[in-house]
Amino acid sequence: MRFRGRALKAYVVASLAVLALHYIVPYTVLHRAEGFTLYAFWSILAAAWVVATVVFVSWGWLER
Amino acid sequence: MVRTIAEFLATLVIYIAVGTAIALVSRRFGVKTSSEYFVAGYRLGGFLSSMTYAATTYSAFMMIGLVGFAYATGVGALGFELAYLLATLALLTVLAPRVWLMARERGWVSPTEMLSDLYGTNALGHLVAVLYLVALIPYISAQMIGVGSIFEGLGAGFGTGIAVAAALSLTWVVVAGVWSVASTDAYQGLWMITAALTYVLWVTLFLVPSAGLDIGRVAEAITKAGVSGLGGFWTPTTFTAFTVPWLFFAVTNPQVVQRVFMPANERSLKRLIQYFAIYAIIYTLIVTLVGLTARALTEVGVLGYISNRDLVTPTLLLAAHPALASFIYVSIVAAAISTSNSIVLSVTSSFVRDLYERRAREVRPRRSITLANSVVASLVATSAVVAFLRPGFVVEMSVLSSVILLPLAPVTIAGWVSEGVRGVARYSSLVAVVVGVSTALYSAAAYGPKKAFITTWFGVPISVWVLALSTLIVVAGLLLSRVKPHVGR
Numbered sequence: 001m002r003f004r005g006r007a008l009k010a011y012v013v014a015s016l017a018v019l020a021l022h023y024i025v026p027y028t029v030l031h032r033a034e035g036f037t038l039y040a041f042w043s044i045l046a047a048a049w050v051v052a053t054v055v056f057v058s059w060g061w062l063e064r
Numbered sequence: 065m066v067r068t069i070a071e072f073l074a075t076l077v078i079y080i081a082v083g084t085a086i087a088l089v090s091r092r093f094g095v096k097t098s099s100e101y102f103v104a105g106y107r108l109g110g111f112l113s114s115m116t117y118a119a120t121t122y123s124a125f126m127m128i129g130l131v132g133f134a135y136a137t138g139v140g141a142l143g144f145e146l147a148y149l150l151a152t153l154a155l156l157t158v159l160a161p162r163v164w165l166m167a168r169e170r171g172w173v174s175p176t177e178m179l180s181d182l183y184g185t186n187a188l189g190h191l192v193a194v195l196y197l198v199a200l201i202p203y204i205s206a207q208m209i210g211v212g213s214i215f216e217g218l219g220a221g222f223g224t225g226i227a228v229a230a231a232l233s234l235t236w237v238v239v240a241g242v243w244s245v246a247s248t249d250a251y252q253g254l255w256m257i258t259a260a261l262t263y264v265l266w267v268t269l270f271l272v273p274s275a276g277l278d279i280g281r282v283a284e285a286i287t288k289a290g291v292s293g294l295g296g297f298w299t300p301t302t303f304t305a306f307t308v309p310w311l312f313f314a315v316t317n318p319q320v321v322q323r324v325f326m327p328a329n330e331r332s333l334k335r336l337i338q339y340f341a342i343y344a345i346i347y348t349l350i351v352t353l354v355g356l357t358a359r360a361l362t363e364v365g366v367l368g369y370i371s372n373r374d375l376v377t378p379t380l381l382l383a384a385h386p387a388l389a390s391f392i393y394v395s396i397v398a399a400a401i402s403t404s405n406s407i408v409l410s411v412t413s414s415f416v417r418d419l420y421e422r423r424a425r426e427v428r429p430r431r432s433i434t435l436a437n438s439v440v441a442s443l444v445a446t447s448a449v450v451a452f453l454r455p456g457f458v459v460e461m462s463v464l465s466s467v468i469l470l471p472l473a474p475v476t477i478a479g480w481v482s483e484g485v486r487g488v489a490r491y492s493s494l495v496a497v498v499v500g501v502s503t504a505l506y507s508a509a510a511y512g513p514k515k516a517f518i519t520t521w522f523g524v525p526i527s528v529w530v531l532a533l534s535t536l537i538v539v540a541g542l543l544l545s546r547v548k549p550h551v552g553r
Contacts, residue, residue, distance in 0.1 A: 015157075023303070030294075031293055042139070061334060
């Protein structure tokens with residue numbers, strides 16, 4: 001199995017960015033979030049990452 | 065309560081009967097060698113691969129511990145659990161193709177055998193096998209204690225629960241090795257996610273409206289309780305301390321590392337990641353939502369404050385129909401069994417492959433299987449005895465297991481991405497494990513396992529120190545040996 005073009009680099013950069021958002025945004029922008037705002041932020045970020053990963057694994061991995 | 069016991073035992077009997085039938089059917093795949101016993105001869109399908117990965121990962125902690133954690137500490141508990149998921153998906157997506165291919169090319173069966181092979185030294189594999197015992201026996205015992213506590217809470221006896229957990233963990237392994245474990249994991253994984261969905265639907269569509277609340281009032285209540293943001297418990301240091309060990313769970317815990325070896329082909333490996341990702345996010349969101357909603361019910365006075373957070377789910381289920389409560393309780397038993405027997409099997413593989421097969425002049429497959437079953441029985445019996453005695457430090461040590469195994473993260477990742485580890489790097493991996501584990505164990509002895517988790521040195525959590533120290537030693541070894549990294553294939 002190999003990765004399509006520069007897909008691996010893009011995925012690694014994106015994963016670091018997502019992890020950074022996961023840690024930084026709640027402690028800067030959403031520190032005093034009310035109701036389900038922070039819950040929604042983390043849920044949407046994780047859901048987006050799940051979708052990105054599912055798509056990447058389908059598209060970015062090239063089977064031999 | 066009497067009706068709940070009867071319904072629980074009836075549901076448990078159905079769960080055990082169906083699970084045992086599935087385990088027996090899985091014998092048709094045939095287990096003749098240790099490779100087939102431990103990694104299904106590298107021919108596990110995509111669905112089974114993903115479900116066994118999910119059921120092995122998610123233990124009784126989710127429905128008991130995480131519900132209570134969200135109840136007591138708020139939305140931060142969701143961030144803690146999702147950090148694990150984000151990192152795991154990234155690690156699997158980037159590294160699993162290489163690891164999967166190397167496993168079948170080099171014939172890896174146990175994770176310790178993999179480390180010995182990557183670093184060209186058996187000493188590393190042996191050291192890590194001992195480490196697994198120290199870190200994971202308490203974890204298995206904690207799962208059994210969870211089952212025992214459910215039985216005890218329902219009036220069926222703590223000892224009975226331990227006996228049931230031990231019997232199921234043993235039986236569903238020895239029937240057909242990982243084939244029976246993966247098949248019953250798939251069944252249990254489906255039970256767990258169905259129960260969790262039912263649980264959250266019952267809480268949000270029945271419990272909340274019957275208390276005269278709606279989503280707006282629930283949101284107001286969690287804000288009023290101070291659990292909607294990251295004030296109080298979840299300081300940046302605490303969040304870092306809790307999340308760092310779990311970011312690397314996918315590369316430090318043998319039961320999940322070994323699952324990457326098993327998929328039958330590249331398509332099955334893709335399915336492992338894709339289905340697990342979907343399963344994991346649904347399960348995590350449900351469990352934390354239940355905990356937060358329970359906290360809202362407390363805030364508006366519908367539910368008394370639950371000071372022991374492990375009792376949040378049992379307290380909520382007092383209001384449920386006995387059939388529903390039993391269905392959910394059995395899902396917690398399933399989560400505990402699917403985690404404990406996978407760990408037992410994985411730790412056993414380290415002993416059978418590293419201490420017998422790699423040393424024996426002539427390997428007899430039947431003798432390997434007999435030895436494997438004996439080690440499985442010994443591990444289950446030891447864990448059950450420890451669980452039955454219920455020493456306080458066991459549960460605490462199980463909490464710390466992720467920190468104890470953390471030094472394996474840089475060692476494992478460096479081994480995977482390096483082309484031919486040699487020279488000083490071989491020994492630096494040993495030193496990294498010894499230094500990292502010693503740091504974790506010293507902090508556990510000095511502060512107590514639970515407090516060690518949140519204690520800082522110079523403002524930095526101990527888990528970060530463990531990771532940083534072991535990473536520095538591994539990187540120094542690689543640089544001195546001039547080993548080149550290589551990820552893509």
